[in-house]
Amino acid sequence: MxxxxxxxxxxxxxxxxxxxxxxxESYAKSGAKLVLNARDPHKLTRTAETLNGHSGLALVAGxxxxxxxARRIVEAARERFGRLDVVVNNAGIFAAKPLLDxxxxxxxxxxxxxxxxxxxxTQAAVKQLREQGGGGCIVTVTSAISLSPLGAxxxxxxxxxxxxxxxxxxxxxxxxATERIRVNAVAPGLIKTPLHARNEAEYAALGxxxxxxxxxxxxxxxxxxRYLVDQPFSTGLVLTVDGGSSVGHW
Numbered sequence: 465m466x467x468x469x470x471x472x473x474x475x476x477x478x479x480x481x482x483x484x485x486x487x488x489e490s491y492a493k494s495g496a497k498l499v500l501n502a503r504d505p506h507k508l509t510r511t512a513e514t515l516n517g518h519s520g521l522a523l524v525a526g527x528x529x530x531x532x533x534a535r536r537i538v539e540a541a542r543e544r545f546g547r548l549d550v551v552v553n554n555a556g557i558f559a560a561k562p563l564l565d566x567x568x569x570x571x572x573x574x575x576x577x578x579x580x581x582x583x584x585x586t587q588a589a590v591k592q593l594r595e596q597g598g599g600g601c602i603v604t605v606t607s608a609i610s611l612s613p614l615g616a617x618x619x620x621x622x623x624x625x626x627x628x629x630x631x632x633x634x635x636x637x638x639x640x641a642t643e644r645i646r647v648n649a650v651a652p653g654l655i656k657t658p659l660h661a662r663n664e665a666e667y668a669a670l671g672x673x674x675x676x677x678x679x680x681x682x683x684x685x686x687x688x689x690r691y692l693v694d695q696p697f698s699t700g701l702v703l704t705v706d707g708g709s710s711v712g713h714w
Contacts, residue, residue: 471520473545475499475537477528477585478555480507482657483605485514486682487552487689492518497545501537501555503527520545528555529576534584538592547596550693551589553582553604556626560619571621578625583632590645598643601693605685606630608653608706614673626651630702637700646699648692653706654679676707 474491478484480502488500488511497520502508505525512523522540526533541548556578559570586602593600609617610626630649637647654670656679671678688705692698704710 471495471497472549473497473499473541473547474550474552475501475541475548475585475589476552476554477501477537477581480504480511483652483655483682483685484552484554485511486686487554489515490686490690492516492521496520496550498522499524499537499541499544499548501526501528501533503555527577528581528585530581531584534581534588537585538588542592548589548592549600551585551600551602552689553585553602553629555581556605556607558607558619558622558626560617560622562618563620566621574622574625578622579628579632582629586632586636586647590640593645594643598645600645602636602645602647603689603692604629604633604647604649605689606633606649606651606702608651608704608710611651611702611704612710612712614709616673633702634700641699646692646696648698648700649702650685650688650692651702651704651706651710652680652685653704653709655685655705656681674707674709675711678707680705680707 474496476484476488479488479500488498491498492515499522501524508523508525512521522544524537524540528534538548582604606629607626610623613623633647633649640647654673684705688703
């Protein structure tokens with residue numbers, strides 16, 4: 465990773481809750497400099513408060529589906545910390561329902577947040593990494609269900625955008641390999657976050673959708689993200705963290 469001898473500068477989208485917040489907390493504990501993004505400025509401020517006054521912190525509120533937000537995220541890293549080392553494209557939305565129930569607004573939301581926004585942030589990040597002389601790491605959070613859909617969870621529209629990000633990851637990894645910019649993805653299964661359920665009873669009820677019989681924890685995804693950031697010879701990898709649900713039928 466570029467800048468490995470100093471505290472890395474890590475930009476995280478969708479950092480105000482769930483997986484994004486857990487990733488931010490993990491990097492804050494290890495002394496990284498953080499640029500955190502979320503759509504809701506109030507939630508983003510509360511996120512900063514949970515990090516116990518972490519000094520190396522910049523906040524950028526805004527929808528990554530708007531290209532200016534991506535520009536401001538990278539600009540904040542450059543102006544506050546002088547560089548950018550790692551980008552975690554975590555922001556995303558998901559809702560399961562039959563195809564004909566997705567409205568035009570629903571479809572635009574998935575395209576904007578999941579696909580277009582990730583591309584905008586990655587474009588801005590790659591430009592900055594190149595200006596620094598190459599090197600760096602981009603990790604995108606996609607989904608295991610986009611690799612192996614479940615009949616019990618109809619989600620063709622969000623799956624198409626998350627699946628597109630898997631392909632984007634692999635294609636971009638080859639495009640940037642000679643520049644030492646590594647591009648990988650983590651594809652979680654059902655993880656205990658407010659996106660999927662609201663309490664332990666609901667989490668337990670969804671456990672049957674995983675071969676291991678229970679949902680994953682956000683810490684499982686954090687470990688996978690940090691592995692891909694720290695592993696210097698991995699690029700183009702889509703790493704599933706799903707209790708085996710993408711392997712096949714069970």
